[in-house]
Amino acid sequence: DDAGSPPPNGGPAKKPAKAEPQQKELKEKYEKTCQMYTTMQHCAAKLNLPQMTVATAITFFHKFFSKYSLRQYKAEHVAATCLFLAGKTESTNRKMKEIISVSFRISEGHENYQKYRDILVDIEMQLIRVLEFDFNVVHxxxxxxxxxxxxxxxxxxxxxxxxxxxxxxxxxxxxxxxxxxxxxxxxxxxxxxx
Structure with a gap:
């Protein structure tokens, strides 16, 4: 196995093949995090939430995905849940139906509303466990x-x-x-x- 050894022409050494999937996964996680942060900022603007609430939400998001992978949970669901819990934490709480309406563009009467609500409630319980009931975030x-x-x-x-x-x-x-x-x-x- 000559992975990692320099090529005969003296060019740069090949990286071991094992590192490539890890780098790809890290890149995907970073890109998804950036996308979700932007999404949270847009939702927060529509809900008239301050930047501190968004910062708390994205901190919760990072903590959640330090324990779980993006393959286990949809980032969009976790982002909405983090925004909901951050609102409670920062005393800028919004109702679950408002978060769902802005995050997923569906109203309380929509046929999928209850499904989204159940998903967010389940993720909220997981998030609380990940945070170990420590909701204090200093920015x-x-x-x-x-x-x-x-x-x-x-x-x-x-x-x-x-x-x-x-x-x-x-x-x-x-x-x-x-x-x-x-x-x-x-x-x-x-x-x-x-």
């Missing part, structure tokens, strides 16, 4: 703003930093690092960009 926004308030004339810096924090939720960094660490990293990245 980097607070630490970022506190630090930026100490800097005069940092309007562009604040705007860029806020957007970078939003973008960071496309990755699972919110489940792997402390919010203070993320805020400090964002400050450095924003400073380097301006």
């Amino acid at each position: 980097p926004y607070r630490f970022f703003i506190k630090k930026m308030d100490e800097v005069r004339g940092a309007k562009e810096w604040k705007q860029l930093g806020w957007q970078l924090i939003n973008d960071s939720y496309n990755t699972s960094v919110c489940t792997k690092r402390q919010p203070e660490e993320i805020a400090h990293a964002i400050i450095h990245v924003a400073a380097a960009c301006l």
